[in-house]
Amino acid sequence: MSDIKVKIGLECHCQMTSLKTKLFCRCPADYRGKPPNTNVCPTCLGLPGSLPYLNRRAVEEAIKVALALNCKINRRMVFYRKNYFYPDLSKNFQISQYDYPLAVDGQVTINVNGTDKVIRIKRVHIEEDPGRIVYKGSIESSPYTLVDYNRMGIALLEVVTEPDMETPTEAKAFLQELRSILEHLDVSDGSLEGSMRCDANISIEGGSRVEIKNITSFKEVERALSYEIIRQRNLLRRGVQVKRETRHWDEVRRVTVALRAKEEEMDYRYFPEPDLVPIEIADEMIKKIKEQLPELPATRRIRLVKQYGLTEYEARVLTSDKHLADFFEKLVSIHGNPKIDCNLVINELLRLLNEKNIGVRDLKFTPLEVSELLRMVDEGTISWKSAKYVLRKMVETGEHPRKIVEIEGIRRIASIEEIEKYVDMVFEKYREDVEEALREPKVVHKLVGEVLKETKMLADPKITFQIVSKRIEKLRELKK
Amino acid sequence: MTAKQIVKLVLTGSLSPVDVVETYLDRAKKLNPKINAFITIAEEHARRSAEELEKRLKKGFPGKLIGVPIAVKDVISTKGIETTCASKILKGYVPPYDATVIRRLKAEGAIIIGKTNMDEFAMGSSTELSAYGPTRNPWNLERVVGGSSGGSGAAVAARMAPIALGSDTGGSIRCPASFCNIVGLKPTYGTVSRYGLISYACSLEQIGPMTVDVNDCALLMEVITGKDCFDSTMIDYKFKWTPREVKGLRMAVPKEFFGEGTDERVANRVWDIIKLLESHGAIYEEISFPLARYVLACYYIIAMSEASSNLARYDGVRYGPPCDLSLPWYDSYSKIRGEGFGIEVKRRIILGCFALSAGYYGRYYLKALKLRTMIRNHVLSILKSFDVIVTPTTPFPPFKIGERVEDPLALYMADVDTVVANLAGVPAISVPAGFIDGLPVGAQFMANHCCEDLLLTVAKCIQDETNFHTKVSKEVRL
Ligand SMILES: [Zn+2]
Numbered sequence: 001m002s003d004i005k006v007k008i009g010l011e012c013h014c015q016m017t018s019l020k021t022k023l024f025c026r027c028p029a030d031y032r033g034k035p036p037n038t039n040v041c042p043t044c045l046g047l048p049g050s051l052p053y054l055n056r057r058a059v060e061e062a063i064k065v066a067l068a069l070n071c072k073i074n075r076r077m078v079f080y081r082k083n084y085f086y087p088d089l090s091k092n093f094q095i096s097q098y099d100y101p102l103a104v105d106g107q108v109t110i111n112v113n114g115t116d117k118v119i120r121i122k123r124v125h126i127e128e129d130p131g132r133i134v135y136k137g138s139i140e141s142s143p144y145t146l147v148d149y150n151r152m153g154i155a156l157l158e159v160v161t162e163p164d165m166e167t168p169t170e171a172k173a174f175l176q177e178l179r180s181i182l183e184h185l186d187v188s189d190g191s192l193e194g195s196m197r198c199d200a201n202i203s204i205e206g207g208s209r210v211e212i213k214n215i216t217s218f219k220e221v222e223r224a225l226s227y228e229i230i231r232q233r234n235l236l237r238r239g240v241q242v243k244r245e246t247r248h249w250d251e252v253r254r255v256t257v258a259l260r261a262k263e264e265e266m267d268y269r270y271f272p273e274p275d276l277v278p279i280e281i282a283d284e285m286i287k288k289i290k291e292q293l294p295e296l297p298a299t300r301r302i303r304l305v306k307q308y309g310l311t312e313y314e315a316r317v318l319t320s321d322k323h324l325a326d327f328f329e330k331l332v333s334i335h336g337n338p339k340i341d342c343n344l345v346i347n348e349l350l351r352l353l354n355e356k357n358i359g360v361r362d363l364k365f366t367p368l369e370v371s372e373l374l375r376m377v378d379e380g381t382i383s384w385k386s387a388k389y390v391l392r393k394m395v396e397t398g399e400h401p402r403k404i405v406e407i408e409g410i411r412r413i414a415s416i417e418e419i420e421k422y423v424d425m426v427f428e429k430y431r432e433d434v435e436e437a438l439r440e441p442k443v444v445h446k447l448v449g450e451v452l453k454e455t456k457m458l459a460d461p462k463i464t465f466q467i468v469s470k471r472i473e474k475l476r477e478l479k480k
Numbered sequence: 481m482t483a484k485q486i487v488k489l490v491l492t493g494s495l496s497p498v499d500v501v502e503t504y505l506d507r508a509k510k511l512n513p514k515i516n517a518f519i520t521i522a523e524e525h526a527r528r529s530a531e532e533l534e535k536r537l538k539k540g541f542p543g544k545l546i547g548v549p550i551a552v553k554d555v556i557s558t559k560g561i562e563t564t565c566a567s568k569i570l571k572g573y574v575p576p577y578d579a580t581v582i583r584r585l586k587a588e589g590a591i592i593i594g595k596t597n598m599d600e601f602a603m604g605s606s607t608e609l610s611a612y613g614p615t616r617n618p619w620n621l622e623r624v625v626g627g628s629s630g631g632s633g634a635a636v637a638a639r640m641a642p643i644a645l646g647s648d649t650g651g652s653i654r655c656p657a658s659f660c661n662i663v664g665l666k667p668t669y670g671t672v673s674r675y676g677l678i679s680y681a682c683s684l685e686q687i688g689p690m691t692v693d694v695n696d697c698a699l700l701m702e703v704i705t706g707k708d709c710f711d712s713t714m715i716d717y718k719f720k721w722t723p724r725e726v727k728g729l730r731m732a733v734p735k736e737f738f739g740e741g742t743d744e745r746v747a748n749r750v751w752d753i754i755k756l757l758e759s760h761g762a763i764y765e766e767i768s769f770p771l772a773r774y775v776l777a778c779y780y781i782i783a784m785s786e787a788s789s790n791l792a793r794y795d796g797v798r799y800g801p802p803c804d805l806s807l808p809w810y811d812s813y814s815k816i817r818g819e820g821f822g823i824e825v826k827r828r829i830i831l832g833c834f835a836l837s838a839g840y841y842g843r844y845y846l847k848a849l850k851l852r853t854m855i856r857n858h859v860l861s862i863l864k865s866f867d868v869i870v871t872p873t874t875p876f877p878p879f880k881i882g883e884r885v886e887d888p889l890a891l892y893m894a895d896v897d898t899v900v901a902n903l904a905g906v907p908a909i910s911v912p913a914g915f916i917d918g919l920p921v922g923a924q925f926m927a928n929h930c931c932e933d934l935l936l937t938v939a940k941c942i943q944d945e946t947n948f949h950t951k952v953s954k955e956v957r958l
Contacts, residue, residue, distance in 0.1 A: 049678045
């Protein structure tokens with residue numbers, strides 16, 4: 001069953017969050033957290049007589065992305081109207097692109113389990129975001145629907161891939177890479193809610209193409225695709241034909257649901273937007289943007305390996321999130337031990353971030369504080385193990401590491417005399433074990449463990465082991 | 481009184497803006513029940529504006545149109561004044577913003593005196609298709625006034641306002657101008673901001689002046705033209721006109737627009753005008769315009785297609801009668817649109833949707849666009865060898881109210897002479913060309929892009945020689 005071929009294509013909608021204003025008016029692009037329908041003007045409200053006027057910065061930003069995705073940029077770009085009725089669209093058409101999109105034919109290389117794979121990009125275009133539908137309570141129980149047009153007209157970038165992915169994991173890897181590219185370009189901040197959404201199309205050998213809409217975050221994609229593959233395989237196994245249809249991802253119930261036929265057979269009646277003129281994109285402009293492109297994840301990975309001696313894997317983990325890589329580089333620049341710094345960032349810090357479901361920029365401390373933490377380890381003030389504990393406290397409270405160490409009384413016990421006191425105590429308490437240890441060297445470890453426990457894990461394990469071993473050795477000789 | 485005269489009298493202190501406004505308000509209120517030129521007479525707004533202008537005058541900031549009342553077609557957004565497009569679906573809609581042209585008019589001291597009647601959403605050529613009833617022609621109350629800017633035409637012809645703004649998608653300024661014995665100019669596409677003009681067919685329409693006098697037409701053009709960052713389809717252009725002689729002017733007379741389907745009497749009036757200009761040194765040549773038979777089809781496909789999309793926003797959620805909450809949104813939209821739009825609007829939306837739909841797009845919309853390019857190129861090639869193209873403004877004089885309203889194709893025929901200028905984007909003017917049995921007739925002149933000055937020169941010559949513009953209908957004497 002598992003060798004049946006699966007083809008997955010993605011349609012990603014990314015808000016260009018670094019823009020100051022909306023795509024076709026001058027309302028602020030930062031709509032989040034504002035009272036409903038206050039971030040609006042005649043144009044984005046689609047009031048009778050209003051006209052769209054293009055935010056040129058959006059075109060420049062989109063060109064950056066198209067270049068980073070290795071696309072061919074059309075020298076003449078045209079906006080189209082996509083006509084359909086829906087309450088979140090203030091004009092009941094969306095200004096989007098159709099023929100003559102911004103760019104076509106690109107590619108991105110992803111890596112899954114150490115293997116590279118090229119995903120082709122079909123097209124990249126610019127369009128406006130619709131408003132937001134707000135229900136009172138849930139969809140089912142809401143007696144009416146409310147619409148908030150604050151988001152209406154936000155600049156969106158649509159990136160469409162060829163159906164080159166074969167597993168949900170690959171789809172996730174692609175989206176991660178795309179997000180990292182957008183963040184490296186400073187075009188889109190993927191951590192903002194709803195800033196990156198996508199539709200997926202999926203077909204299993206022997207079935208028709210099914211589209212899944214309304215995947216509201218990149219995280220949901222893997223889930224939605226996995227569900228859909230199982231659903232389609234079950235149908236095929238029962239000999240039921242997989243219909244060509246559009247389904248809706250229900251995030252709460254975690255299932256895909258078929259949409260009504262009416263919406264499926266939508267004819268968008270695309271035609272060139274007569275209120276906007278075709279945009280000519282000069283070679284000069286492309287050249288200039290190309291020259292100013294910042295470092296992208298792929299080149300950064302190579303540099304990280306070269307500059308800091310990291311492994312491919314480590315570099316990949318770091319660059320999957322621009323801000324994580326930034327954090328690491330800043331930390332190295334202060335602390336200066338790439339191996340240890342990388343280990344702390346990709347193992348300890350990243351685990352904590354995932355556990356708390358927050359981003360690097362949500363941290364209440366900077367690499368400087370982390371370097372302080374590592375310095376305490378270097379100085380021998382605290383153990384590596386304690387450092388991990390302190391880091392957790394830092395993430396939770398934002399306190400300075402030295403303060404946490406002081407308050408919690410965490411200190412590494414490294415003085416031989418101090419540790420010997422604990423060893424005395426343990427040897428007194430566990431006489432039988434000591435006897436056994438004389439015959440059976442393995443039991444030494446148990447004694448070491450007991451000593452560490454007595455010190456609340458603050459003793460240096462290496463020194464403790466040495467002391468315990470020496471004691472046993474002495475006792476053995478005495479017995480002889 | 482012309483706008484120019486009003487400005488002069490206000491500046492010299494002989495008249496105050498309040499005096500002017502009261503005089504016109506009085507006429508408008510008395511005549512409107514008879515003519516139905518205005519949907520809204522903005523009495524309060526006009527009075528308030530006049531008072532503010534008096535203060536402004538004292539401070540010494542006059543404007544080019546200081547104290548001049550203006551009638552504005554109800555398709556142009558006016559902040560605080562209901563703007564309905566003569567449709568039930570926009571009843572009660574008060575725009576929270578001014579169209580760019582309105583902002584410019586206000587800045588120059590003009591006073592909006594009211595919003596004029598029109599065919600619903602500017603779709604029509606007679607101003608019969610209004611949710612507020614037809615406008616009656618001041619020259620003959622049984623006759624149509626032309627359209628779609630019929631209310632503006634009638635308001636000026638009846639001297640309820642000295643000047644007016646109309647909009648012209650396929651002849652909507654020029655047709656009523658010709659039926660009302662006034663001057664109507666459709667400017668070059670992209671010279672007057674469309675921001676605030678409620679769209680019918682965006683790639684074709686322009687706002688333009690409708691006036692009694694050619695000089696006022698020029699004055700109004702000075703105020704309303706010029707780049708606006710809100711309208712992306714504009715070109716760099718600054719209107720400027722110095723009247724000159726018509727000597728040496730080369731006129732093309734396309735015979736297709738004088739032949740079959742054109743009332744012979746109308747053709748004769750226009751020929752009289754051509755001969756008049758010839759007597760002043762202009763020369764003419766009859767030419768052929770073989771694409772003439774395609775212009776209406778081309779125009780209507782493009783206009784309806786754009787309209788089908790432009791009018792989609794009227795779904796009852798934010799304008800029109802409140803939506804029926806017991807219905808699913810989809811059905812509520814259908815219900816409100818079904819009830820809120822008039823028959824002609826619905827016809828054009830449906831045909832437009834059809835022309836844009838998958839499988840028909842290439843056969844209709846795309847083909848119309850190609851044809852449009854051909855027509856435009858043909859017009860421009862004629863205008864390489866000629867300064868102007870002369871035709872009747874409409875093939876017939878004002879017809880009886882109700883005569884054509886049941887037959888859309890017969891109604892569409894009224895646009896056959898005017899749509900060419902919209903398809904080509906060139907400026908065109910309708911100038912009074914005399915009367916047939918007491919009904920006004922207009923002559924139309926088209927010129928190359930941005931050659932409005934040439935059109936005004938021609939119009940001025942005709943005006944000075946004929947004095948048709950001084951004639952006023954008996955019906956509107958108070
Ligand atoms: Zn806005």
